[in-house]
Amino acid sequence: MTIMRTIWTFHTATSFIFGRDAVKHLGEVVARLRARRALLVTDPVLIRAGVVDKVRQPLLGAGLAVDVFGDGEPEPSMRAAEQAIALAGKVQPDVVVGLGGGSNMDLAKITAAVLSHGGKPHDYVGDDRIPGPIAPLICIPTTAGTGSEVSAATVLTDTENQIKVGILSNYLRPRIALVDPLLTVSCPAKVTADSGIDALTHAIEAYTAVDNESFPLPDGERSVYQGRHPLGDILAEKAIALIGANLRRAVASGQDLEARDGMALGATFAGMAFSNVGVAVVHALEYPVGGATHCSHGAGNGLLLPYVMRFNMPARTREFAAIARLLGEDVSGLSEAAAAERAITAVEKLRADIGIPTRLRDLGVRDEQLRPFADKAFGIKRILRVNPRPVTADDLEAILRSAF
Ligand SMILES: NC(=O)c1ccc[n+]([C@@H]2O[C@H](COP(=O)([O-])OP(=O)(O)OC[C@H]3O[C@@H](n4cnc5c(N)ncnc54)[C@H](O)[C@@H]3O)[C@@H](O)[C@H]2O)c1
Numbered sequence: 444m445t446i447m448r449t450i451w452t453f454h455t456a457t458s459f460i461f462g463r464d465a466v467k468h469l470g471e472v473v474a475r476l477r478a479r480r481a482l483l484v485t486d487p488v489l490i491r492a493g494v495v496d497k498v499r500q501p502l503l504g505a506g507l508a509v510d511v512f513g514d515g516e517p518e519p520s521m522r523a524a525e526q527a528i529a530l531a532g533k534v535q536p537d538v539v540v541g542l543g544g545g546s547n548m549d550l551a552k553i554t555a556a557v558l559s560h561g562g563k564p565h566d567y568v569g570d571d572r573i574p575g576p577i578a579p580l581i582c583i584p585t586t587a588g589t590g591s592e593v594s595a596a597t598v599l600t601d602t603e604n605q606i607k608v609g610i611l612s613n614y615l616r617p618r619i620a621l622v623d624p625l626l627t628v629s630c631p632a633k634v635t636a637d638s639g640i641d642a643l644t645h646a647i648e649a650y651t652a653v654d655n656e657s658f659p660l661p662d663g664e665r666s667v668y669q670g671r672h673p674l675g676d677i678l679a680e681k682a683i684a685l686i687g688a689n690l691r692r693a694v695a696s697g698q699d700l701e702a703r704d705g706m707a708l709g710a711t712f713a714g715m716a717f718s719n720v721g722v723a724v725v726h727a728l729e730y731p732v733g734g735a736t737h738c739s740h741g742a743g744n745g746l747l748l749p750y751v752m753r754f755n756m757p758a759r760t761r762e763f764a765a766i767a768r769l770l771g772e773d774v775s776g777l778s779e780a781a782a783a784e785r786a787i788t789a790v791e792k793l794r795a796d797i798g799i800p801t802r803l804r805d806l807g808v809r810d811e812q813l814r815p816f817a818d819k820a821f822g823i824k825r826i827l828r829v830n831p832r833p834v835t836a837d838d839l840e841a842i843l844r845s846a847f
């Protein structure tokens with residue numbers, strides 16, 4: 444490992460609590476926060492699946508008043524965020540609890556931010572626009588995917604402009620990330636697959652990002668992302684190995700608790716890595732693709748991942764060879780270039796085994812949309828600058844064409 448000559452930093456949730464049945468200790472956790480009134484931000488599917496009760500009970504048991512915002516939705520719109528914020532304004536919670544996949548956790552994060560600083564979600568879109576600490580926030584993931592429980596991001600869908608937008612600030616990192624793998628057991632196979640390959644994308648994009656030493660942040664601009672660094676590498680390596688060993692199993696058999704443990708830990712490690720190092724071209728392209736087709740974030744990323752790996756191969760051959768090994772490929776006797784190829788084929792095979800679409804046309808994308816997608820993605824400089832190989836709008840179009 445190279446120890447960089449530049450200064451780099453690492454941020455995550457203030458406290459991290461991990462393990463089966465961790466949720467049963469939520470009462471003690473909120474007691475330490477001296478909270479009296481919680482707003483639980485979640486969605487109808489999780490209410491019906493009985494997951495919400497597992498979280499509400501310990502909160503009630505600790506003597507808290509609990510209000511529930513139950514109208515979360517996948518890939519949440521600005522409108523959903525405004526509704527959650529309106530309820531928070533009415534009930535004035537002293538702790539916000541995000542329960543769900545990335546979608547609900549992101550709603551909880553922006554709710555806690557607006558509760559403290561006023562305004563509308565739109566005011567905070569972009570990098571580092573939240574002015575200070577936000578209301579105490581606990582995030583409890585029910586998918587093994589986004590890493591939002593430790594990340595500095597909230598992603599919302601701007602339905603008018605058909606694109607996902609990111610709000611990035613270290614103030615958005617939760618006070619507490621409570622990760623209980625048992626809460627993911629009720630995830631259907633498709634949600635397990637989509638969110639799991641999103642986590643793999645986070646780990647691979649962080650592991651192959653541009654080095655911190657050459658991170659091209661223009662003077663005067665701030666970003667939570669800073670390029671590749673040693674702690675990011677450690678977390679990303681572990682995440683790739685955990686996801687490689689467990690994602691197929693978790694999709695094939697949702698009751699496989701060991702696989703659920705491995706995925707829950709792998710996804711959070713991937714979140715710790717990417718939310719400091721950055722994500723890159725896969726995510727930049729998924730924003731317009733997901734905004735227009737309404738495919739899940741994970742399905743869009745999983746589809747695009749091998750095509751972007753191919754584009755980045757010349758800049759990161761050594762890292763791709765390491766990824767092949769981490770994914771369990773036997774690369775003994777192969778040249779570095781041949782081993783690196785195996786990383787791409789291993790991801791393609793994993794993608795097929797868990798049922799992620801492989802072509803943009805399968806999502807209903809039309810040829811004439813490719814250039815506008817490339818132009819939109821080219822505008823997302825804060826993540827494009829993380830990519831190990833500089834990209835032009837023409838490169839982005841070429842990648843989309845290869846995935847079409
Ligand atoms: N903030 C970040 O750092 C970050 C990172 C990556 C992605 N994202 C965003 O997160 C969102 C995707 O999140 P996701 O992949 O976790 O999926 P999701 O939150 O959209 O959930 C997908 C569906 O699965 C259901 N579900 C979730 N957990 C379940 C469970 N245990 N049992 C039964 N059903 C369950 C949900 O109710 C929902 O209907 C996107 O909006 C994406 O852009 C955010």
Ligand SMILES: [Zn+2]
Nearest residue numbers: 641645740744
């Ligand atoms: Zn993602």
